[in-house]
Amino acid sequence: MASTxxxxxxxxxSASLSMHEKLKGKVKLGSTTNSTAGFIKTKSFGRVSMVxxxxxxxxxxxxxxxxxxxxxxxxxxxxxxxxxxLNLGVGAYRTEELQPYVLDVVKKAENLxxxxxxxxxxxxxxxxxxxxxxxxxxxxxxxxxxxKEQRVATVxxxxxxxxxxxxxxxxxxYFPGAKVLISSPTWGNHKNIFNDARVPWSEYRYYDPKTxxxxxxxxxxxxxxxxxxxxxxxxxxxxxxxxxxxxxxxxEKIADVIQEKNHIPxxxxxxxxxxxxxxxxxxxxxxxxxTRGMELLVAQSYSxxxxxxxxxxxAMNVVCSSSDLAARCCEVAVIQVxxxxxxxxxxxxxNPPVHGARIVANVVGNPALFDEWKAxxxxxxxxxxxxxxxxxxxxxxxxxxxxxxxxILRQIGMFSFTGLNKAQSDNMTNKWxxxxxxxxxxxxxxxSLAKCEYLADAIIDSYHNVS
Amino acid sequence: MYWRYLTRAARRCSxxxxxxxxxGWWDHVAPAAKDPINGVTEAFLADxxxxxINLGVGAYRDDKGRPVVLQCVREAEAKIAGxxxxxxxxxxxxxxxxxxxxxxxxxxxxxxVKEGRSAxxxxxxxxxxxxxxxxxxxxxxxESHIYFPDPTWSNHHNxxxxxxxxxxxxxxxxxDSKSLDFAALMDDIKNAxxxxxxxxxxxxxxxxxxxxxxxQWREISYQFKVKGHFPxxxxxxxxxxxxxxxxxxxxxxxxxxxxxxxxxxxxxxxxxxxxxxxxxxLSILCVDSKQAAAIRSQIQQIARAMYGSPPVHGILLVETxxxxxxxxxxxxxxxxxxxxxxxxxRTTLRQNLEKLGSSLNWEHITNQLGMFCFSGLTPYxxxxxxxxxxxxxxxxxxxxxxxxTTGNVNYLANAIHEVTxxxxxxxxxxxxxxx
Numbered sequence: 001m002a003s004t005x006x007x008x009x010x011x012x013x014s015a016s017l018s019m020h021e022k023l024k025g026k027v028k029l030g031s032t033t034n035s036t037a038g039f040i041k042t043k044s045f046g047r048v049s050m051v052x053x054x055x056x057x058x059x060x061x062x063x064x065x066x067x068x069x070x071x072x073x074x075x076x077x078x079x080x081x082x083x084x085x086l087n088l089g090v091g092a093y094r095t096e097e098l099q100p101y102v103l104d105v106v107k108k109a110e111n112l113x114x115x116x117x118x119x120x121x122x123x124x125x126x127x128x129x130x131x132x133x134x135x136x137x138x139x140x141x142x143x144x145x146x147x148k149e150q151r152v153a154t155v156x157x158x159x160x161x162x163x164x165x166x167x168x169x170x171x172x173x174y175f176p177g178a179k180v181l182i183s184s185p186t187w188g189n190h191k192n193i194f195n196d197a198r199v200p201w202s203e204y205r206y207y208d209p210k211t212x213x214x215x216x217x218x219x220x221x222x223x224x225x226x227x228x229x230x231x232x233x234x235x236x237x238x239x240x241x242x243x244x245x246x247x248x249x250x251x252e253k254i255a256d257v258i259q260e261k262n263h264i265p266x267x268x269x270x271x272x273x274x275x276x277x278x279x280x281x282x283x284x285x286x287x288x289x290x291t292r293g294m295e296l297l298v299a300q301s302y303s304x305x306x307x308x309x310x311x312x313x314x315a316m317n318v319v320c321s322s323s324d325l326a327a328r329c330c331e332v333a334v335i336q337v338x339x340x341x342x343x344x345x346x347x348x349x350x351n352p353p354v355h356g357a358r359i360v361a362n363v364v365g366n367p368a369l370f371d372e373w374k375a376x377x378x379x380x381x382x383x384x385x386x387x388x389x390x391x392x393x394x395x396x397x398x399x400x401x402x403x404x405x406x407x408i409l410r411q412i413g414m415f416s417f418t419g420l421n422k423a424q425s426d427n428m429t430n431k432w433x434x435x436x437x438x439x440x441x442x443x444x445x446x447x448s449l450a451k452c453e454y455l456a457d458a459i460i461d462s463y464h465n466v467s
Numbered sequence: 468m469y470w471r472y473l474t475r476a477a478r479r480c481s482x483x484x485x486x487x488x489x490x491g492w493w494d495h496v497a498p499a500a501k502d503p504i505n506g507v508t509e510a511f512l513a514d515x516x517x518x519x520i521n522l523g524v525g526a527y528r529d530d531k532g533r534p535v536v537l538q539c540v541r542e543a544e545a546k547i548a549g550x551x552x553x554x555x556x557x558x559x560x561x562x563x564x565x566x567x568x569x570x571x572x573x574x575x576x577x578x579x580v581k582e583g584r585s586a587x588x589x590x591x592x593x594x595x596x597x598x599x600x601x602x603x604x605x606x607x608x609x610e611s612h613i614y615f616p617d618p619t620w621s622n623h624h625n626x627x628x629x630x631x632x633x634x635x636x637x638x639x640x641x642x643d644s645k646s647l648d649f650a651a652l653m654d655d656i657k658n659a660x661x662x663x664x665x666x667x668x669x670x671x672x673x674x675x676x677x678x679x680x681x682x683q684w685r686e687i688s689y690q691f692k693v694k695g696h697f698p699x700x701x702x703x704x705x706x707x708x709x710x711x712x713x714x715x716x717x718x719x720x721x722x723x724x725x726x727x728x729x730x731x732x733x734x735x736x737x738x739x740x741x742x743x744x745x746x747x748x749l750s751i752l753c754v755d756s757k758q759a760a761a762i763r764s765q766i767q768q769i770a771r772a773m774y775g776s777p778p779v780h781g782i783l784l785v786e787t788x789x790x791x792x793x794x795x796x797x798x799x800x801x802x803x804x805x806x807x808x809x810x811x812x813r814t815t816l817r818q819n820l821e822k823l824g825s826s827l828n829w830e831h832i833t834n835q836l837g838m839f840c841f842s843g844l845t846p847y848x849x850x851x852x853x854x855x856x857x858x859x860x861x862x863x864x865x866x867x868x869x870x871x872t873t874g875n876v877n878y879l880a881n882a883i884h885e886v887t888x889x890x891x892x893x894x895x896x897x898x899x900x901x902x
Contacts, residue, residue: 058697059607060758062762119535161772165773193772336498342499347594348773351745353744
């Protein structure tokens, strides 16, 4: 029997086909070289008894990936049944009632889109043209010379993450060996993006725990020390996780040293509007660099400022420059860079998702909706500023140690770096049911005025009683 | 005005810069080659002729040549309008969409579904699902290759290349018979090193429209057990080959019967007309649900460093349609309508060519399945069609039948007849010689 079975395995296709039809499906593998054969299962098919080897998975050795440190916080929060619990983990805006907030302008834009009943055809690889136009104008200012001179290659991306990944892929391909410098600390996913894109990175000093402020000297020294032609990743405003931004004067000095070393500034603008409440003011760092004629990369995200987290809408902008603009080499460079970004996007997702792009194009491109958005932006940023103030007041009133909590007022944007260490952060969660990331970051967007006093108690306890 | 800024900046820089940058950072970036499929659409859009026909990209068109939003989709849009969810998608919707997707492809009563043995993750349509798989393959089998059918969708080459997995090909299309070269395909499967990774189109092969028969799939599946190969299916056209969703998944069901632990990319772009929403699913079958959880976590990690999370709108539409029996039933009907229209146009095109007296064999137009017809036209003939007749298709002669309408099928048949005249002459001469 075995030898007959073996001969089936080595028979010509047509011969085995007829045998196959007779046996109706399963054939004993016998002593073939199938090294992946696992345990044997027996099945009956009427008259003939079949034996089939069940495949052992090719991916047997795959282990569970570690939970994402930021998203993992929300998951733990959901599992907590205590009614005092507070989620200060992920940077998603919440109302005073701690509910997610869908902006009015977004609802209006979606209604317009629903009424129009637009089709769902593929976007071009570079994204929705109307979106690309307004997103670049929002970032640089419609009157900016970089736009007038058509020196910006803008490509729609999947929020900030997707846009950063496109840029990382561009760096890996066109600047092999070039390094990216990221701030210490920075958003946790930056490292993952550059690692997966195989772009080497190192850190520049940023956060000074002694002052709970910017280690400016360290930052400048580290940027200077990097090999010429490095990419310097900068947070355009509302630094994540620290909330500490350089001053305008410091930005000028950062630009100086970047130019001196022939580095390329690479901005991650995830919070335009959330820092000061003004979309224009929050873009001033990027505009300063652009005005100086520097070439830059800028990633944008509409996750927070338009609340479009789940729609994944953002953009990658590459500003080209040359001291000989008359030669029009920038316009050529822009076309070429855009084509290469497209070439990188095509094997990732072919073309970007349409829904979020249409929402942004409708909001930013419509003067009435744009004005409404600006007002909603101010409202959201304003709520966070009020919460900061209340938290500071509560801490100052309750903490008798004389510790200076004013850094909370100086920090900008959604987050506050409390200065709590891992053990203290754990205490916040375990004792007080306050969920935050282990680096001591709290998301003020998830804090209500009503809960400030409770939070102050938790912070004071953790800071003073836990080491 | 700008020059003043520039010279001011240059003066500020001149003290510090070590090199004068008369050339920009990006000058060495050459323009990328145009994507062959998108390039066709661009050329079409630029053409002012009123007779122009776009037979390039595989997006469905109605009989008036218009893009279609399915009725089930419109109803789903109305249903979800105003939902408050915008955060990284609610876990239950997300899980539900994956559950429904795997049921669709593996069958709702299949063991893998009942036992929770599929590691399923939403993906950015078929492209995204393939890319996630390619990256996953690279991570856990860094020495492996991928075997593609010759030919395959052009973007497959880009996807696995960017994931740094070298490719090989297996025989598939026989240009002489314009059908499957099954013997050569089986040889390639047998000659490949054990445990190789193979990519298959389970139905409606793109670009050829040539699919193996049921018996041939069983042969392939058997040989895969012998060789221990890993089968990866790119299911982009479920429903478009036969009009029947289950029938189009038959190849996968055969592999499941033989207990292969396959990988599968699914796309809702064509079957639900959700092209621009980028919604699909990647699933990998596992020995148990524990392994499925582990694999899912790894794929999600890959996705997080690429784009974070998938866009929610398309996912909501799919989940709404597949979970609502009425909407799902409407969808199934609409898929059949689309597939039937394409089938009728295939028949009409072939009949027209035969009526025109073409001496060439056009059987393949109706033998081939799905959205595409591999016409057999040469690049020269394809160019003539574009330049002389304003008919656009990819250089390999692939026609997207979805672009053929009652209004343009005669024109198309005439044009094809024209540009193949010399071929017909040759065929006649050869026939007369052989007689």
